[in-house]
Amino acid sequence: MALILENIAKHVSLTPEEQALFLSKLETNTYKAKTLLLNAGEVCKHSYFVNSGILRSFNINDNIVEHVLSFACEGWWMSDMYSYFSQKPGQLFIEVLEEAEVVSLSKENQEQLYLEIPKLERFFRILIENSLVANQQRLMDNLSLPAEERFEKFTKKYGTLVHKVPQKQIASFIGVTPEFFSKMKARLLKK
Numbered sequence: 001m002a003l004i005l006e007n008i009a010k011h012v013s014l015t016p017e018e019q020a021l022f023l024s025k026l027e028t029n030t031y032k033a034k035t036l037l038l039n040a041g042e043v044c045k046h047s048y049f050v051n052s053g054i055l056r057s058f059n060i061n062d063n064i065v066e067h068v069l070s071f072a073c074e075g076w077w078m079s080d081m082y083s084y085f086s087q088k089p090g091q092l093f094i095e096v097l098e099e100a101e102v103v104s105l106s107k108e109n110q111e112q113l114y115l116e117i118p119k120l121e122r123f124f125r126i127l128i129e130n131s132l133v134a135n136q137q138r139l140m141d142n143l144s145l146p147a148e149e150r151f152e153k154f155t156k157k158y159g160t161l162v163h164k165v166p167q168k169q170i171a172s173f174i175g176v177t178p179e180f181f182s183k184m185k186a187r188l189l190k191k
Contacts, residue, residue, distance in 0.1 A: 029102055
């Protein structure tokens, strides 16, 4: 549980008593690859912190095409934010890509922690703000940058994932077809 406390300490300081209370509200599980933590159409009742392994969030459109929204590796949080905050059915799947140890915090426990440890509200606000900024930047990149530059940004942000995640999922994340991605990668390797 040291990793999640380090994550919190980047933004707020908790006393040992507050740390103990926070940890008491968490549940840790190990999941095998391909496990779905959330299905589209379900209400997201947890946010997930990755102790080890990799998660991805994605959607499947009407043409049965997957669209990868995000990846989360060690030390990152993931949730279907729309569903989690609205408590309405979401559109995202959250899948374990490689065996992972995941810490879950229920919406109910998070709300309780806001009352008992108010500085955690600040911590989660900062996470949400950072997520909003990153999502807006990604949207702007997808609208204005060529695929090669989007891939370069991906490798800078998710460097360790390039060799761990299927190429078709990276292609989906940067907004190109797997075929285009393969040709683009071959061109980049020749440079």
